[in-house]
Amino acid sequence: MIKQILRDHIFQIVTALNLSHDREFIIETPTKDEFGDYSTNVALVLAKENKTSPVKLADMILKELKKSKHYKKVEIAGPGFINFFLSPTMYQNILWSIFEAQNEYGKSTYGNGEKILLEFVSANPTGPLNIVSARAAAFGDTLYRIMKHVGFDPAREFYINDAGNQVDILAESVELRLREIQGEKIGEFPYEAYHGEYVKHLAQKLNSVEGVRVFMLPEKDRMEHLKEFALSELLEMQRLSLEKFGVTFEGWVSEKTLRMEGVVEEVLSYLAEADCTYEKEDAIWFCSTKFGDDKDRVLMKSDGSITYFVPDLAYHLTKIQRGYSKLIDIFGPDHHGYVPRLKAAFKALNYDENMLEIIFLQQVNLFESGERVKMSKRAGKIVTMDDLVSVVGKDAARYFFIARKANAHLNFDLELAMKKNNENPVYYCQYAYARICSILKKAKKDKVLPKAFKEDMLAKLVKPEELNMMQKLAELPDLLVAIAEYREPHRLTNYLEELAAMFHRYYAKYQIVSEKSKDLTKARLLLIQIIKEVMFICFELMGVSAPEKM
């Protein structure tokens, strides 16, 4: 916001001075206060192409900048940086515009309505969602919300792997448990089967509804029946877990349905037409190595069944057909090897491979009393998303998951997430919000809260802490754009923590409702009202609640 104003101004000057300006310059907020509120490297960057020294060039630009009233001071520093010290009036104007924007603040048309498909979670419907899925859900959903806020047209999708091997094994696992319940000796439960308790629960449920009738069906029909039953149950369970987590999807796409629509054959024929398939050892292969993959991949196995890859590729093609220009897949850490073949297929079929963007989330390690919590999927010992949410709550879980950048391992400290003090960043931020609400409430009760805020009330805000907060508040729109563009939601939690810290410090140092000056009180109440609104937007974008009382 402010950066854009400064950028435009500099650009105007550079053009007016007839300077060559091929290279990009930046506006940044310096780490040190003495370097101003903002600074630019424009003179450093453009010196060479204008055949002059950075300091001389900075001097030329500075002369023009000084003509403006927006700046309290502009100066040259170091090797040729130009530092800006903004006037309080400029900050006050911006603050007022934030107040007027209300919940619309930070919204923009940056994304130009570009249709973006975010696919995430897409877990196998063979068990409860685990914590990596939870991370994906929090990450994908927050990214969705932020992208939408800055003018993209994103959609969330969950791809259901309801066909194929894993599902067969699921059905078999349920059948075994069912036989067990009905008193049959099944011996040792097979190694590959699903060992989780939830399989027993499924079997119990089926038993209480249908009992032995299940086994009156012929084998083939019985397996279909079991599959259908288990899938719908588990899918519903997953959907509920996500809903409790505040995550919904615009679309649930079933692999089985895709297969029935004949897309598998289509994809095979496309690849064949592009002359990218061949037969070997009774299987049909895709020569993905021609397009950068490590090895060729099987499309149709020697037993005539299809690999996971084919319907998944078909699914991706439907995304393009539905008009999405960017396909973002959010994957867990165990899918690295899968990307080259997808990209290879895009190339083979003459689609721009850059349409496909993969974000990898690294694994999540749970820690309890400094000890890593061991999980084992086969033994059925996984900490599920529901477990986590019931222990630490939705707010802490969502917050912790987006607080780290995607491609870093996430050490999830369960105790920290449950703590209710300033060590826990979620509470730290929420507490700042609740404090503001409390002050506003009290001000209203004491009849010092103005009926309507007016812009000129802000003139009283000149303390450095106040100006710094205004600057921080003004950063949000640029930040949201950067988050959407670089797919880095974690920067929002950083921002919120910084803002909360600024407020807590301010609160400790200054009295907001003061008997001495009514005008100052009004100004400060307006300021915290705006902080509240901005914090609310942040919480909303993260899917974390903003409590008015704690």
Add this chain to the structure above:
RNA sequence: GCGCCAGUAGCUCAGCAGGAUAGAGCAGCAGCCUUCUAAGCUGCGGGUCAGGGGUUCGAAUCCCUUCUGGCGUGCCA
């Protein structure tokens, strides 16, 4: 072996897209409630940005290389 990701304070992590003397929180030590929520605030110490080379006015950031850790490398999904 090959591929992907990571390595920043004792610990957990930021570092705004190449900028000025690298920042928080926690842990440690010392303080602050008769005052709008102490679920808070203030002060002090703490670094070979894994090592080495390169690119340039300038590198934690970009390139090369070595080391360490995690993950992947199915006719599983």
